[in-house]
Amino acid sequence: MIKGKKVVILGDRDGIPGPSIEECLRPLDLEIVFSATECFV
Amino acid sequence: MNFPVLKAAAYALVHAPNILLTHGTTQLLEGAKNEQSQYLKELPSALRSFDQAAAYPPNQAYIGAIKPKDLEQIAQPWYEQKLESASRFGPYGEIMPEDEFYALMKIVDVFDLIKLEKGFRAEIQAKLEKHPLFDQDDLALLGPGADLEDLQKMLKADASPMKIGSDLIGAVAPAHDLDQALSASIMFENLAAKASAVLVLRHLFRENGIDPLDVDYIIECSEEAAGDMNQRGGGNFAKAIGEMCGLKNATGSDLRSFCSGPVHALVSAAALVQAGVFKNVVVVAGGATAKLGMNGREHLKKGMPILEDLLGAFAVLISSNDGINPQIRTDTVGRHTIGSGSSPQAVLTAVVTDPLERAGLSIRDVDLFAPELQNPEITVPAGAGNVAEANFKMIAALGVKRGDLERSELADFASRHGMPGYAPTQGHIPSGVPFLGAGRDLILEGEIKNFMIIGKGSLFLARLTNLFDGISFLVEKNPGLKASAGTAPKDEVRRIIAEAMQDLAAILDQ
Secondary structure, three states: OOOOOEEEEEEEOOOOOHHHHHHHHOOOOOEEEEEEEEOOO | OOOOEEEEEEEEEEEOHHHHHHHOHHHHHHHHHOOOOHHHHHHHHHOOOHHHHHOOHHHHHHOOOOOHHHHHHOOOOHHHOOOOOOOOEEOOEEEEOHHHHHHHHHHOOOOOOEEEEHHHHHHHHHHHOOOOOOOHHHHHOOOOOEOHHHHHHHHHOOOEEEEEOOEEEEEEOOOOOOOHHHOHHHHHHHHHHHHHHHHHHHHHHHHHOOOHHHOOEEEEOOOOOOOOOOOOOOOOHHHHHHHOOOOOOOEEEEOOEOEOHHHHHHHHHHHHHHOOOOOEEEEEEOOOHHHOOOOHHHHHHOOOOOOOOEEEEEEEEEEOOOOOOOEEEEEEEEEOOOOOOOOHHHHHHHHHHHHHHHOOOOHHHOOEEEOEOEOHHHHOOOOOOOHHHHHHHHHHHHHHHHOOOOHHHOOOHHHHHOOOOOEOOOOOOOEOOOHHHHHHHHHHOOOOOEEEEEEEEOHHHHOOOOOOEEEEEEEEOOOOOOOOOOOOOHHHHHHHHHHHHHHHHHHHHO
């Protein structure tokens, strides 16, 4: 379903950080166009 | 080894609903995107009065009027549970109203960038005359006051407004006509950080009977950047704050590491004292105007009052060991290293279990943990979860993994070794340091034997690294002074010198 898609990742410092989500998605055939971790506290 | 001690702690909040509207970045960005924003239209009606903010139980816990654990007995939502006993002043400091704070910003403004409207200036002088921290020398710094027309002219020349409701009561001029690092909005932000730090530092001395002249060094650890276009962030808040509090014998510097900055500063202060470089080191930070109303959109959507309407500030004195005050175990400092990894598990392993393991301690040996203590009533509706509770759950899980705890102990770990979060979301303010005052008192009262302060910071927000940050230390009951290895007691030194003088006199007589 997400094969070949462009992906924007917004991680949360109190949840899952952006780089961790990147690691999970990396084996899939998709393009990560932006990844960052945000802080709301 | 005689460890340094946690000699005193002070805390202050500033109720700042109008600064939230004019300087909170959430509101500024919303206004820049959409001048007709529905959020900005509805926001003023959800702001709290000073009395509501002062009676809010977490704020009373912050200034020491109640213990953090007392919050467990108060039904939530806390914003519907005003404390009848609430007072503006608490054992650790105060909650200052916004009008008095504007005047304090003017008092600490040594470059005369701020003008206060004449009528407001007269009114506020009468109020400040009753305040225990301000004398006639301070009040003289309020200046002559300006006409409203002059303030409006300042705004046309890029000044930043100071408002109470719809009334313009003052303005902050830019400190340079082109330098963006000295723009009016940056100067407002920095003067607010300086003023709130001055407020809490004066409380530290007054509430604890400490002579400011005894302080040798100041470490300032807010998240603001003082400087000009050629050295943005060059500093030095520390000496600027100390100058306004009579610390004539002190020097100082600024230390930064996002939310974990204060714990880095405390470890540095403890090291300076233990090494004998300085006897008394102050760690201090004022509040962040940018973060006011940061999650306001979510609070408004959920029909809540806007709870992020307070600037936070704290000050701590670290001194050489007096045999009485709780000591800082500089031999069990936990640190998140560059190689530690950024997952929540990796961070807490680095800052909690690794240092305990080095010290031969179990998680069970620590009476209370003080990690990020953000008020959950602010963070849960905003989608960030209960940050304090998440920390306790992870620490408990690591305890089970290490065999320190039974799996059955997971459920009530937070109530036995933790506390509810109660600090405003002011970045550097909630990360461990709010508990220094209450923790010190609990140890001195014999209620607990130790506690761990944990600071964590989001370094990735500066877009220079994806790294996280964390640092921790243990504070414990003082067992009393010990003679340090390799040093002789004073009487012994006197005896040796006296004998040497007698020998010399005998030689000279011959």
